[in-house]
Amino acid sequence: MRVIGPWDLGGFDPTKSGAMFSRLQIAETLIESDNAGTPLPGLATGWTTSPDGLVWTFRLRPAVLFHDGSTLNAAHTAWALRRAMEPPATLSLAPVADITSQGDDMVIIRLTKPFAPLLHLLSHTSTQIWAPAAFGPNGDVRNVIASGPYRLTRFEPPLRMDTAFFAGHRGGPRSVKGSAYMTVSRMETRTLIAEGRQADLIYSIDAPSARHILADSRNQIIAAQMPRTLILKVNSGNPKLADLRVRRAISLAIDRQGIASGILLDPSLAAGQLFPPMLQGWHDPDLPPLGRNVEQAGDLLSQAGWLREGDGIRRRDDQSLHITLKTYSDRAELPVLAAALQEQLRLVGIAVEVQINNSSDIPLSHRDKTVELALVARNYANFVDPTISVIQDFGRGGGDFGATGWVNRPVEQAIDDLLTHGDPDGRRRRGIAQVLQAELPVIPISWYMERVALSDRVAGGVSFDPYERTLRIADVRLAGGRS
Amino acid sequence: MKLAPILLRRLIQAVLVALVISTLAFFLMRSLPGDMAFRVAAGRYGPDMVSVAAAEAVRAELGLGRPMLEALGIWLGRLASFDLGVSFVNGGSVAAQLGHELGYTLRLACAAAVAAFIIAVPVGVAAGSRPGGLMDRGSLVVSVILRSVPPFLMGLVLIIVFSLQLQWLPSAGYENRGSDILPALTLGLGLAGPMSRIVREAVFQVRSQPFHLFARTKGLGARAVMLRHTLRNAAVPVVAYSGTQLALLIEGVVVVESLFSWPGIGHALVHAIFARDVPMIQGAILVMSLGYVALNALIDIAVRVIDPRVEEPA
Numbered sequence: 001m002r003v004i005g006p007w008d009l010g011g012f013d014p015t016k017s018g019a020m021f022s023r024l025q026i027a028e029t030l031i032e033s034d035n036a037g038t039p040l041p042g043l044a045t046g047w048t049t050s051p052d053g054l055v056w057t058f059r060l061r062p063a064v065l066f067h068d069g070s071t072l073n074a075a076h077t078a079w080a081l082r083r084a085m086e087p088p089a090t091l092s093l094a095p096v097a098d099i100t101s102q103g104d105d106m107v108i109i110r111l112t113k114p115f116a117p118l119l120h121l122l123s124h125t126s127t128q129i130w131a132p133a134a135f136g137p138n139g140d141v142r143n144v145i146a147s148g149p150y151r152l153t154r155f156e157p158p159l160r161m162d163t164a165f166f167a168g169h170r171g172g173p174r175s176v177k178g179s180a181y182m183t184v185s186r187m188e189t190r191t192l193i194a195e196g197r198q199a200d201l202i203y204s205i206d207a208p209s210a211r212h213i214l215a216d217s218r219n220q221i222i223a224a225q226m227p228r229t230l231i232l233k234v235n236s237g238n239p240k241l242a243d244l245r246v247r248r249a250i251s252l253a254i255d256r257q258g259i260a261s262g263i264l265l266d267p268s269l270a271a272g273q274l275f276p277p278m279l280q281g282w283h284d285p286d287l288p289p290l291g292r293n294v295e296q297a298g299d300l301l302s303q304a305g306w307l308r309e310g311d312g313i314r315r316r317d318d319q320s321l322h323i324t325l326k327t328y329s330d331r332a333e334l335p336v337l338a339a340a341l342q343e344q345l346r347l348v349g350i351a352v353e354v355q356i357n358n359s360s361d362i363p364l365s366h367r368d369k370t371v372e373l374a375l376v377a378r379n380y381a382n383f384v385d386p387t388i389s390v391i392q393d394f395g396r397g398g399g400d401f402g403a404t405g406w407v408n409r410p411v412e413q414a415i416d417d418l419l420t421h422g423d424p425d426g427r428r429r430r431g432i433a434q435v436l437q438a439e440l441p442v443i444p445i446s447w448y449m450e451r452v453a454l455s456d457r458v459a460g461g462v463s464f465d466p467y468e469r470t471l472r473i474a475d476v477r478l479a480g481g482r483s
Numbered sequence: 484m485k486l487a488p489i490l491l492r493r494l495i496q497a498v499l500v501a502l503v504i505s506t507l508a509f510f511l512m513r514s515l516p517g518d519m520a521f522r523v524a525a526g527r528y529g530p531d532m533v534s535v536a537a538a539e540a541v542r543a544e545l546g547l548g549r550p551m552l553e554a555l556g557i558w559l560g561r562l563a564s565f566d567l568g569v570s571f572v573n574g575g576s577v578a579a580q581l582g583h584e585l586g587y588t589l590r591l592a593c594a595a596a597v598a599a600f601i602i603a604v605p606v607g608v609a610a611g612s613r614p615g616g617l618m619d620r621g622s623l624v625v626s627v628i629l630r631s632v633p634p635f636l637m638g639l640v641l642i643i644v645f646s647l648q649l650q651w652l653p654s655a656g657y658e659n660r661g662s663d664i665l666p667a668l669t670l671g672l673g674l675a676g677p678m679s680r681i682v683r684e685a686v687f688q689v690r691s692q693p694f695h696l697f698a699r700t701k702g703l704g705a706r707a708v709m710l711r712h713t714l715r716n717a718a719v720p721v722v723a724y725s726g727t728q729l730a731l732l733i734e735g736v737v738v739v740e741s742l743f744s745w746p747g748i749g750h751a752l753v754h755a756i757f758a759r760d761v762p763m764i765q766g767a768i769l770v771m772s773l774g775y776v777a778l779n780a781l782i783d784i785a786v787r788v789i790d791p792r793v794e795e796p797a
Binding site: 007008009010011012013016017019088156157158159160182183184185186188189192193195196198328330357358359360361363364366367379382392399400 | 516517518521522524525526527528529530531532533534535536537538540570572573574575580583639642643646647650653654655656659741742743744746750751754757
């Protein structure tokens with residue numbers, strides 16, 4: 001089966017660039033998760049927590065075979081997880097004291113303080129468990145030997161990797177006997193490949209291209225909402241943006257419906273609040289949605305002292321309301337969206353200068369506090385449970401893709417409580433979502449849709465992992481027994 | 484015919500080019516906007532996972548905080564020992580990756596050059612044989628168009644026509660039957676435009692020489708004159724000119740490889756620049772510039788073979 005996606009192949013190391021090995025189902029993690037984010041058994045079949053929440057014990061699945069025929073054991077698993085703790089790998093986000101093994105099939109993780117989302121970190125691709133023979137004596141990676149239903153047969157970074165079915169996997173036979181993945185970074189080329197049905201699964205198709213592709217009735221597109229929100233990151237420490245009235249005015253100036261139906265071609269994507277409906281527990285259906293009201297936006301700006309001048313741009317004292325908006329072109333819709341926002345803000349008297357650069361400039365300008373507005377596509381489920389992203393974005397000091405210069409003690413307290421005690425009745429999460437809606441440390445614009453184009457050789461079984469961990473190739477059914 | 488002086492001169496040139504290009508590339512990389520550690524982190528961990536922590540880890544691991552001159556010294560020292568280092572992003576050996584990619588780029592470049600010759604020589608000869616004729620004027624217009632259309636646009640048009648409409652060839656990739664044809668044609672058409680005009684000019688010049696008229700008067704047939712006299716004499720400026728065209732080829736490779744997802748050096752360079760993968764960038768630029776010198780050396784030799792009368796200036 002031929003698979004095309006925009007994802008570059010990095011190196012061999014699972015802690016650094018393991019994502020593609022998970023996507024093509026070469027490697028597995030201790031924990032898996034379903035679409036709702038509920039942890040499911042992976043290489044671990046069960047787990048228990050001590051009453052104080054500090055000791056987690058995992059029981060490993062028996063008789064798991066690696067691609068070289070060796071078997072999964074507890075001592076090696078503990079070693080692999082300790083290796084995945086080295087910053088900036090994901091496991092370093094948890095307050096881990098140590099990771100040890102007990103017997104052949106128990107792995108024990110001790111924490112220095114309770115950390116409710118630990119299970120979700122163990123489903124992250126950077127915590128894949130590879131075979132002992134994959135590593136050299138210094139822990140350096142020599143080969144890709146893991147335990148997934150497919151094994152690696154060819155690896156040519158940054159463009160090409162192939163897999164073949166691994167008969168020793170517990171799942172039994174699959175319709176897809178192997179896949180050939182190719183990176184195609186240009187949206188135009190991906191669209192043309194899809195139009196010509198020259199591959200079986202083509203990922204990351206934007207809305208206008210999808211229309212094109214569907215013009216031929218033999219083509220199919222499957223779309224799903226993803227836990228990603230297009231937001232305006234706001235520097236609330238900036239003198240112009242510190243005033244809540246200015247942030248609210250910006251939010252009121254934005255025509256979310258227009259953007260969703262005109263640019264993203266799907267009116268249901270207009271983000272009335274930060275968290276999309278699929279993030280249950282975080283999305284609050286009772287929250288009054290953010291909407292557009294140009295008149296009210298103008299009044300708020302006037303109240304904040306920004307008055308319209310002859311050229312239509314507002315001024316206060318000697319300063320005019322010029323704001324820079326940074327964004328990047330990794331996602332085709334962002335520059336277009338930035339231009340739309342520029343025009344919508346101009347209508348209320350804010351002059352926006354759009355700067356299109358690399359996505360990494362946003363964390364950089366967060367660190368040196370030079371950012372004013374930044375348009376980003378934020379994934380709230382990098383670690384399945386949005387809690388970790390919320391800590392990163394709205395906890396102390398704000399976040400690279402979250403708040404800048406925004407301090408809110410109740411939210412910080414709620415986050416601490418959430419980590420220590422969880423949130424059985426959903427009150428803490430709803431509380432945080434309400435504050436974010438009222439204070440606008442980031443301004444939500446739209447939610448996000450992911451699309452995959454299918455060739456007519458695919459008979460069914462294609463589904464999206466909203467957490468972008470796996471392409472679920474093993475579930476795909478091909479027509480006519482072709483692989 | 485002495486080849487040794489040509490090769491020696493080109494060898495010295497190669498060393499100087501390596502030195503100048505490497506130093507220039509080094510300073511250009513350093514003067515690009517943005518923080519290198521953040522860019523490398525984005526390339527390594529993916530855009531969703533870039534954070535200050537990831538960037539700082541990258542900075543410490545790769546020693547990006549070093550003073551500029553110290554870093555330049557380390558790079559030039561490695562270069563002197565033929566060590567291109569390892570990629571910042573994937574940790575693999577730069578030399579091994581470039582070796583792999585160079586093969587694909589050469590394959591594409593050769594195919595493009597062959598396509599250009601196949602198109603340009605007959606068209607140019609026909610145009611030069613009847614200056615001012617329909618063929619001459621028509622090919623002038625077409626060659627101006629071919630040279631002016633950016634390779635990116637040319638590639639898209641070819642994909643739409645041959646891949647989507649006619650369904651003869653694949654749109655991208657490098658392993659299917661015929662996957663070389665569209666990228667080679669994209670580059671080849673761009674080269675063929677100006678090349679056909681050079682051929683036309685050379686043929687026209689040769690045909691107005693007294694020896695050409697003499698050959699005809701002594702009774703040689705049109706075909707024999709063309710093969711024995713016209714083509715050989717016209718070949719000298721054409722071959723010499725193709726040396727300058729190689730620059731066009733190298734420039735085109737970068738765009739065309741990205742468009743067609745062709746795993747060559749041009750694609751690797753674009754990729755490495757986005758991720759600020761400095762060793763890969765420096766390695767790719769070095770290989771491309773040395774390739775340019777090597778191809779020019781080959782052209783020098785070819786010109787000598789075609790016309791042994793050309794002597795080195797004293």
